[in-house]
Amino acid sequence: MSSSAPSDVALIRAEIRRRKRRDLWFGALGVLALALALLTVVTLFINMLIDGWARLTPEFFTSFPSRRAGQAGILSAWVGSLLVMLVTASVAVPLGVAAGIWLEEYAPKHWLTDIIEININNLAGVPSIIYGLLALGLFVYTFGLGQSIRTAGLTLALLILPMIIVATREAIRGIPQSIREGAYALGATRWQMVRHHILPYSMPGIFTGVIIGMARAIGETAPIITIGALTFIAFLPPAPLVGTPPFVNFEWLSAPFTVMPIQIFNWTSRPEAAFQQNAAAASVILVAMTLMMNGLAIWLRYRLRKNLKW
Amino acid sequence: MDPSRGAISELPIKAEVRNFNFHYGEFHALKDVTMPLCERKVTALIGPSGCGKSTLLRSFNRMHDLYAGNRYGGEIILHPDQTNLLDPRVDPIEVRMRLSMVFQKPNPFPKSIYENVIYGQRVRGVTKRSVLDDKAEEALRAAALWGEVKHRLHDMAFALSGGQQQRLCIARALATDPEVLLFDEPTSALDPIVTASIEELIHQLKEKVTILIVTHNMQQAARVSDFTAYMYLGELIEFGYTEEIFIKPRDKRTEDYITGRFG
Numbered sequence: 001m002s003s004s005a006p007s008d009v010a011l012i013r014a015e016i017r018r019r020k021r022r023d024l025w026f027g028a029l030g031v032l033a034l035a036l037a038l039l040t041v042v043t044l045f046i047n048m049l050i051d052g053w054a055r056l057t058p059e060f061f062t063s064f065p066s067r068r069a070g071q072a073g074i075l076s077a078w079v080g081s082l083l084v085m086l087v088t089a090s091v092a093v094p095l096g097v098a099a100g101i102w103l104e105e106y107a108p109k110h111w112l113t114d115i116i117e118i119n120i121n122n123l124a125g126v127p128s129i130i131y132g133l134l135a136l137g138l139f140v141y142t143f144g145l146g147q148s149i150r151t152a153g154l155t156l157a158l159l160i161l162p163m164i165i166v167a168t169r170e171a172i173r174g175i176p177q178s179i180r181e182g183a184y185a186l187g188a189t190r191w192q193m194v195r196h197h198i199l200p201y202s203m204p205g206i207f208t209g210v211i212i213g214m215a216r217a218i219g220e221t222a223p224i225i226t227i228g229a230l231t232f233i234a235f236l237p238p239a240p241l242v243g244t245p246p247f248v249n250f251e252w253l254s255a256p257f258t259v260m261p262i263q264i265f266n267w268t269s270r271p272e273a274a275f276q277q278n279a280a281a282a283s284v285i286l287v288a289m290t291l292m293m294n295g296l297a298i299w300l301r302y303r304l305r306k307n308l309k310w
Numbered sequence: 311m312d313p314s315r316g317a318i319s320e321l322p323i324k325a326e327v328r329n330f331n332f333h334y335g336e337f338h339a340l341k342d343v344t345m346p347l348c349e350r351k352v353t354a355l356i357g358p359s360g361c362g363k364s365t366l367l368r369s370f371n372r373m374h375d376l377y378a379g380n381r382y383g384g385e386i387i388l389h390p391d392q393t394n395l396l397d398p399r400v401d402p403i404e405v406r407m408r409l410s411m412v413f414q415k416p417n418p419f420p421k422s423i424y425e426n427v428i429y430g431q432r433v434r435g436v437t438k439r440s441v442l443d444d445k446a447e448e449a450l451r452a453a454a455l456w457g458e459v460k461h462r463l464h465d466m467a468f469a470l471s472g473g474q475q476q477r478l479c480i481a482r483a484l485a486t487d488p489e490v491l492l493f494d495e496p497t498s499a500l501d502p503i504v505t506a507s508i509e510e511l512i513h514q515l516k517e518k519v520t521i522l523i524v525t526h527n528m529q530q531a532a533r534v535s536d537f538t539a540y541m542y543l544g545e546l547i548e549f550g551y552t553e554e555i556f557i558k559p560r561d562k563r564t565e566d567y568i569t570g571r572f573g
Contacts, residue, residue: 176417184406185373185406185413186406187430187486
């Protein structure tokens with residue numbers, strides 16, 4: 001075509017307008033979907049906040065559960081959650097990270113490792129109550145670990161282990177091959193390569209995976225109920241740190257316990273309105289804890305990744 | 311031939327490739343390659359993409375052992391001790407401790423400049439600060455980087471420009487006192503000015519170390535090397551003094567490539 005009449009230009013513009021309208025439509029649909037999701041969550045949270053506001057006092061954190069709603073608190077629940085998380089983290093992190101590193105850097109690539117890989121991904125999707133049943137049979141009955149903090153910690157560790165393995169592998173895959181070759185070319189052994197490069201550079205991703213796994217674990221109720229956590233605990237486990245040598249005390253590991261979600265579950269099953277308020281207040285705290293952990297994960301990832309550029 | 315130069319076979323030899331064959335799975339990538347590496351000289355490997363020049367270079371420090379599915383046969387003899395670098399009984403780590411490599415793209419570790427340079431010493435278990443400091447300075451000077459970084463040794467290596475990063479990688483490779491330095495297209499990711507400085511550096515380095523360099527750039531081979539090997543489809547077509555290869559190649563295929571008829 002040698003020349004284009006003005007009508008052609010008008011045609012082109014009309015056509016562009018028509019296509020851009022579709023663009024706009026999808027944009028609007030996306031915003032709507034996002035708003036719907038966010039609003040639901042925010043509404044729920046505000047609702048909880050309003051219900052539980054009156055109970056969010058310092059005493060609420062320092063009181064044991066009680067038959068009188070006004071005097072009941074979450075001391076044994078948050079201490080229990082904290083200690084269970086401690087066990088979970090100290091078991092799941094080393095195991096998960098080591099397994100992830102082995103699968104990425106050491107394992108030969110053949111059908112057996114393929115099967116392992118598929119199964120780890122599947123494990124991340126197994127309903128948590130299944131882990132509870134497994135733990136009841138294995139930890140409580142077979143190993144006789146009791147309905148204790150260590151059983152709960154081990155159970156939740158199993159639950160988040162696949163998440164940590166997957167996060168570790170993802171983080172390791174992000175490290176360019178040129179870094180590995182660079183280290184090997186200078187005479188590094190495999191372990192030196194892992195220790196000096198793979199571990200430090202995958203740390204941001206591993207941290208993120210660990211914290212997100214922990215945020216999931218702290219809210220888990222089903223497996224903890226299955227292994228038989230108590231719903232009414234009016235004492236604290238023995239302190240892990242003591243004033244006399246050897247300063248550490250592991251009795252707390254075998255102590256009976258309760259955790260935040262179980263305390264909430266217990267209170268919501270009570271008919272009195274005052275207990276519903278307690279449940280709402282405890283829920284606000286649990287949600288805040290989870291959000292804080294996720295926030296920490298994002299912050300850590302940002303901080304640690306600043307020095308990693310390829 | 312310039313008579314004052316003499317026959318290649320009479321020069322001191324640092325390494326020899328003998329009847330080397332390489333397979334990537336079913337693909338026969340290198341066929342019966344035999345060539346010498348003269349001591350404290352620069353030998354360039356040239357040829358069109360896919361001719362196997364990088365494969366040959368990476369065989370010297372057994373990089374291929376890192377990946378499954380690679381098979382090779384033949385020998386690469388390192389003098390004076392006559393060690394066959396390819397012998398399965400020779401640990402690839404031993405090989406990599408004697409031969410250093412500089413890669414195509416600068417690949418500094420996300421660590422400080424200092425930690426990068428001394429990484430080879432760290433791997434060897436050296437912890438004495440004074441030894442490490444001396445090594446770092448010596449290697450950075452040899453790589454013509456000392457003046458630019460001596461006041462910021464503990465800055466991150468990524469803060470350096472591309473050319474500085476590549477010189478850092480050269481310093482890192484030198485800090486282990488290698489007998490042979492392998493360069494895998496070291497300037498292909500760099501601009502012409504930086505390339506010139508790296509070439510100048512290679513020229514200086516050959517006083518101390520034997521150099522093997524793969525290059526895509528024929529002019530570069532002509533500028534930096536004493537010997538050139540022209541490879542084509544996995545075969546070594548011609549090996550000789552760089553001047554001879556470029557001025558009067560014996561093989562028609564070499565001539566076609568040199569004169570830019572293909573490549």
